[in-house]
Amino acid sequence: MYAETVKFPKMARVKQIIAQTAINDIKGAVREELESINVAGRIKPGEKVGITVGSRGVANLKIIVEVIIEAVKQVGGEPFILPAMGSHGGGTAAGQVEMLNSLGIRAEALNAPVLACDKASQIGTTKQGIPVYVNDITLSGQLDKLILFNRVKEHTEFEGEIESGIHKICAIGIGNPQGALAVHQYSLDYGYEQTITEVGAYIIKQLPVAFAIATVENYYHETAHIKAMLPDEIMEAEKKLLKLAKASLGKIPFEAIDVLIVEEMGKNISGSGMDANVIGRIQVFGQKEPEKPVIKRIVVLDTTVESHGMATGIGLADFTTKKLVDKLDLWSTYFNCITAQSPEKGRLPIYFATEKESIGAALTCIGITKPENARVVHIRNTNEVEVIEVSASLLPEVLVRSNLELLTEEKPMQFDESGNILKISAG
Template sequence: MEKTKTIRGVNYLTRWGRGKWKEEGKLGEGLPSFVKVKQILPRPKVEDIEVEVARELEKINLPEIVKPGHMIAVTAGSRGIANIDRILKSVCQKIKEAGGRPFLVAAMGSHGGGTAEGQRKILSKLGIREENLGVPVLVSDQVVQLGCTSSGFPVYCAREAVEADGLVVVNRVKPHTAFRGENESGLLKMMAVGLGRVPGATVVHRLGPGEMARTIPEIAREMLTRLPVLFGLAIVENGYEETAIIKAIRPEQFQEEEKKLLQEARKLLPQLPVNSLDLLIVKEMGKNFSGTGMDTNVIGRWRVFGIPEPDVPHIRRIVVLDLSPQSHGNATGIGLADFTTRRLVKKINFEATYLNCLTTGFVQRAMLPMVFESDREAIDVAVRSLHMDAGQVRALLIDNTLHLQELYASETLLPELAERADLRVEKEAFPLRFSTTGELIDP
């Protein structure tokens, strides 16, 4: 027999005979305690950004590439890339020294709601402003169709880049969150999707993730034949969100060099310390942590129709508690979670979220999980839904899916973690604690 019970305005379906909600005990009763764990990740690092950029541009003989007086467009994307303002400023400065007239062009696909105002806000938050970098920042929603690929895909590019005398492509190389291929996120994707703005992003994503690995390089190659691309600057980051590699690449080498850098990026990608969990608690999701709000490479969930889920990591329940301010309400990826809070949902800009997910075609990632009034209730229900002895729950608590150097592990994981030489237990065990309004208190 089942009975509906209303608590704080939310209807819960409880099984009669198993006790009223308030009689089932407060959250944490029976749960294992948690310990702070530090992961020791590989840490190659560029010590001097400006010096490294100059060194790389010298390798490709920049003064011979840039013609005096030419207007040179440099791509500026929406991702939170470490040191991106310094990198872009250094590139533009070297172009100036070679006699060129650089400017930044917004290249972010459908991000920022696909509008000039939205794009400008995102770039400003990243420190990409004219007063900071000393060059104009051109933002609009205008594109030009350059033609079609041999397969019939239309090729779009930001008008400002098409009208420039030269184009420089700058982007981070990393594993994509929706498909696997020899080239994933990087210079080619910045061209096909970023510079393509909403129309270009729509062309790529409407084919589905199964075709993206083929489509992105094909569109980018066509753009390379039709645009005066001077060079690319590829960036790889380590697990501490630091610049690990900066590499200048000539246009004809984009595809091959990016393949090599992608393998380096995979080695440096931060991961959870175990491959099997009952519960993952994510304190904050957002576009500044991953294009999918929570990195699919970390949580082991694609939630893309027709694409099999990864074998590892295997996580039975995911709870996400909040949305970062830097996401500007874009909650793409909320559908990767099973439970969330009213606090997060109130921050969602549904227009921006839906545009992002409709453009990519990954509509499942915009679907709301179960919503509860507080952190405490969301975690409580997640634990109950496992239908297992709470004291045996294998759980991790993380700040977000980008910063995994420090996290919190349930004591049930300690035997497995103790075998790892790259992990350190930092403090004594403690129970989860909550404020009087049910918000999780930082350990």
């Protein structure tokens, strides 16, 4: 119905000018950082060492883990890969292994066993009375030391000095589903930053942490910074790394949008499927919504293969497609949303059989603005906003801005015979 009755706006392709730096020699940079903290002085010969690996897509993940494993072996330690992903992977040990496999982290490829475990036990409480849970593997005597590895980045559900990084992989990752649930529950009352920081700091103090190593990525998801930290340096170092990460964020270059079209969402893109910092929606109880951008309607068209059917964050959209709904693994989606205390993010939007119908429906829900005059932005996903498509009504702004380059002239919004919009990646 909407595909036939709505007059779609004309669109043009635009490029944002984004200057970023990156590390060329990843192995060399990791080795240099590890040398700076004297690994031999932190790990004794014969010690069994667990290296945390989460479920997020981290640039150069396999290379970095390989170098850490190499460093442990060089000083006589025995390295193990420790999945640290909270409730991801369906909250099961097998799911954790499958998630790591999808990221290229396999025991046989790295010559280091994977110690997967879906159970956790409480090791104490913080000053605020927040229970602290730790993966049973780390409490069983199988490991003598821990290396905390993670990417430092902005969180999708709150803003603070510490968001997603070393403290989070301790508080939520190492805690398995039990720890993840506790952190999210207490965050509704105490706030995310305080809860994650308190629990993370407690774990860092109580467990035999040898050191931590973190990365920061630039807009292009290239490794831009690598930092090794001793336990008592983690807090302040992570704050500095977060500032670097936020300076590299990619955003949609408009503050007021009628309809945002997102080609794909996914856990490998953002913890909430779509980055709240990009779409301007958080939907977390007790957390303030971003003031900008203001987007009336969001249409998400598909989910990534790497998400394995988990669509946490689908509730952030107003419209979607039957194609996406048919791919949903409802159990893993619901489990993750409930664990995160965010049932709102698991709600299904209105959906239609084709992308054209869904976009058309969204264009009818923007108030008095005519669809053909709507301010529309079309992006691949919230991690890729360098090349985007914008409607004709936004072109006057594009033409006067030095950080935006017009790549094509405006032309009718294009759909194929199946009602799918021409993807940005299709050129």
